[in-house]
Amino acid sequence: xxxxxxxxxxxxxxxxxxxxxxxxxxxxxxxxxxxxxxxxxxxxxxxxxxxxxxxxxxxxxxxxxxxxxxxxxxxxxxxxxxxxxxxxxxxxxxxxxxxxxxxxxxxxxxxxxxxxxxxxxxxxxxxxxxxxxxxxxxxxxxxxxxxxxxxxxxxxxxxxxxxxxxxxxxxxxxxxxxxxxxxxxxxxxx
Amino acid sequence: xxxxxxxxxxxxxxxxxxxxxxxxxxxxxxxxxxxxxxxxxxxxxxxxxxxxxxxxxxxxxxxxxxxxxxxxxxxxxxxxxxxxxxxxxxxxxxxxxxxxxxxxxxxxxxxxxxxxxxxxxxxxxxxxxxxxxxxxxxxxxxxxxxxxxxxxxxxxxxxxxxxxxxxxxxxxxxxxxxxxxxxxxxxxxxxxxxxxxxxxxxxxxxxxxxxxxxxxxxxxxxxxxxxxxxxxxxxxxxxxxxxxxxxxxxxxxxxxxxxxxxxxxxxxxxxxxxxxxxxxxxxxx
Numbered sequence: 001x002x003x004x005x006x007x008x009x010x011x012x013x014x015x016x017x018x019x020x021x022x023x024x025x026x027x028x029x030x031x032x033x034x035x036x037x038x039x040x041x042x043x044x045x046x047x048x049x050x051x052x053x054x055x056x057x058x059x060x061x062x063x064x065x066x067x068x069x070x071x072x073x074x075x076x077x078x079x080x081x082x083x084x085x086x087x088x089x090x091x092x093x094x095x096x097x098x099x100x101x102x103x104x105x106x107x108x109x110x111x112x113x114x115x116x117x118x119x120x121x122x123x124x125x126x127x128x129x130x131x132x133x134x135x136x137x138x139x140x141x142x143x144x145x146x147x148x149x150x151x152x153x154x155x156x157x158x159x160x161x162x163x164x165x166x167x168x169x170x171x172x173x174x175x176x177x178x179x180x181x182x183x184x185x186x187x188x189x190x
Numbered sequence: 191x192x193x194x195x196x197x198x199x200x201x202x203x204x205x206x207x208x209x210x211x212x213x214x215x216x217x218x219x220x221x222x223x224x225x226x227x228x229x230x231x232x233x234x235x236x237x238x239x240x241x242x243x244x245x246x247x248x249x250x251x252x253x254x255x256x257x258x259x260x261x262x263x264x265x266x267x268x269x270x271x272x273x274x275x276x277x278x279x280x281x282x283x284x285x286x287x288x289x290x291x292x293x294x295x296x297x298x299x300x301x302x303x304x305x306x307x308x309x310x311x312x313x314x315x316x317x318x319x320x321x322x323x324x325x326x327x328x329x330x331x332x333x334x335x336x337x338x339x340x341x342x343x344x345x346x347x348x349x350x351x352x353x354x355x356x357x358x359x360x361x362x363x364x365x366x367x368x369x370x371x372x373x374x375x376x377x378x379x380x381x382x383x384x385x386x387x388x389x390x391x392x393x394x395x396x397x398x399x400x401x402x403x404x405x406x407x408x409x410x411x412x413x414x415x416x417x418x419x420x421x422x423x424x425x426x427x428x429x430x431x432x433x434x435x436x437x438x439x440x441x442x443x444x445x446x447x448x449x450x451x452x453x454x455x456x457x458x459x460x461x462x463x464x465x466x467x468x469x470x471x472x473x474x475x
Contacts (some may be wrong), residue, residue: 013408014327015400020409021320024416026310028293035298054301072297088311176294 031034037183042066045084050187052080052180070177075148075170076138078177080184083164093127093157100153100164101129108133109146118150119154122186127155138170150174153186163190203340206260207347207458210385211451213223213251214378225370237367244374245358248381249274249351256344265344269330269416273345276329277352280321285353286360288317306427310420317383318353319415322390323408331399340465343397345387350388354381375443382450383422386457390415393461397468422453 030079039050044065051057051068056077058067066082085096097116105111114130131151138147150173156163165188167181232240253274257267289295298429300307326345330336336345358377362368368376394411397403406408 009405012405013403017320017323017327017408017412021316022414024312024316025415028309028316031305031308031312032293032295032298035301035309070297070299072298161234165458 014018036180039061039187040185042082047082047084047188047190049082049184049189052184057108060101060159073173073177075144075172076135076149076168078169079166080165080181081166082188083166085162085164087157087160087162089156089160091162093125093155093162096157096162096164097127097129097153100132100155104131104133109136111136121154121156124156127157129153129155132171147171156188156190158190163188192276195260196372202256203343204458204462207343207385207462208455209255210248210252211382211454211458214382215447215451216248216294217251218374218378219376220438222371225374226243230370231366234366236276238362240370241362241373241404242359242366244354244368244370245362248287248358248378249355252347252351252385266335269333269335270344270348273325273329274352276325277322278356279352280325281318281353281356282348282360285321286316286356288313300427303424306374306424307420310423311416312420314423315419316412318389318419319391320414322346322349322353322384322388323412326395327351331395333340336399339393339400339468342394342399343392343461343464343465346388346392346395347385350384350391351381353388354384357384360474372443375447379426379443379446379450382454383419383426386450386454387415387419389457389461390418393464396465418453418457423448425449 019104036052038053040053042049042051044060047065052065052070055143056069056071058069060066063083063085064081065084066080068080070078087096100180101113101116111133112131114132116127116129119126119128131153133149133151134146135149136146138144138149149167149168150171151166153167154165156165165185167178169177253270256265256270293313295309295313299305299314299472324348326342326349330341330345336342357380361376361380362373390410394408394414398408398411426446426449429449432441
């Protein structure tokens with residue numbers, strides 16, 4: 001194949017196509033972020049947050065104030081859970097973590113704790129538990145094989161109650177969906 | 191010499207485009223009827239292999255027509271196959287990973303109508319149209335074999351069908367095989383749409399090579415193709431809406447095929463008219 005010499009005009013035209021495509025993709029990226037990060041206000045029992053818009057949201061039940069699920073995520077649907085757990089005064093966060101771990105061990109299949117430690121979350125002291133479990137039925141249609149779910153609980157003790165924020169995501173999506181969860185975590189006030 | 195050839199038109203290009211559309215509709219009808227009549231039973235692997243085979247058929251139909259009709263005005267077949275392969279390679283190496291893994295479009299593009307249209311144009315449309323353009327521009331475009339304005343349409347269609355083949359194979363593999371009836375309709379829709387939008391890019395490429403077009407000419411072509419691409423996907427979703435009944439949920443893919451065929455016919459017709467008008471203007475000069 002014999003190639004001709006490329007003119008300066010051709011080079012400019014080539015660069016312009018590239019620039020226009022990059023601008024379009026950047027605009028697409030910003031638009032994607034705005035859609036993914038859009039939220040609706042949530043306020044129950046003195047605890048408020050910005051819940052993701054367009055996610056499936058269940059009614060408060062028991063100590064669970066909010067359970068919101070992203071139906072579009074692949075495998076196990078990414079889920080945030082917000083709970084208000086009553087406590088005896090001066091209960092340390094580590095003790096709440098032990099109770100939560102025990103509860104997860106009973107409720108979740110093949111539950112394993114990966115790590116637990118005290119952390120600072122957006123200027124608030126919290127206790128973090130990272131864990132993994134198996135969801136035997138990740139899809140309501142029963143068509144999918146069991147999924148490995150990674151989870152993280154953040155425990156914020158506030159006098160006679162603890163606010164527990166849980167993040168559950170398919171192992172494949174955990175890191176990818178983490179930044180959206182951080183926005184939710186940052187929006188929580190009690 | 192090149193200038194003289196540039197005002198000539200390869201008539202078989204248009205025959206091939208129209209025959210591709212008609213043949214794909216016939217192919218879909220035959221597979222759908224056979225699936226309904228024979229009700230074949232597949233194992234997981236044979237279903238996967240059948241799906242991959244069906245994904246290759248649209249491109250094979252076009253290439254067969256191309257080879258049969260190109261005897262009088264031969265275009266180097268190796269180059270056409272090469273551009274087809276490059277379109278497929280760009281789709282597999284860049285297009286699909288960028289759209290699915292980086293932009294994760296399936297997570298947000300169906301949030302609302304605006305997201306479907308804007309995401310379809312800015313992310314899916316621009317990615318696909320740029321890569322098909324690149325498959326032609328950085329291979330055959332500057333060679334002496336690209337010696338007629340209609341060559342832009344030929345090579346861009348080859349790149350588009352390469353891209354469509356990868357999209358269809360990826361669909362089959364990610365679903366572990368497809369239902370033959372609905373699967374073959376989806377494959378035909380993807381192939382028709384990709385070929386049609388490539389025709390637009392090809393027309394702009396052809397004119398960019400043989401006429402001194404402004405700097406905005408080619409970006410306009412890519413943008414137009416991306417806008418058509420995004421709008422088509424939104425419309426296809428609209429006409430193929432899932433219906434829910436007591437027996438389960440099902441999407442009707444036939445309106446999507448009808449829409450794709452209309453879009454492909456209309457796009458090819460418009461591009462044909464533009465090329466002919468341009469050639470007659472040049473001949474007049």
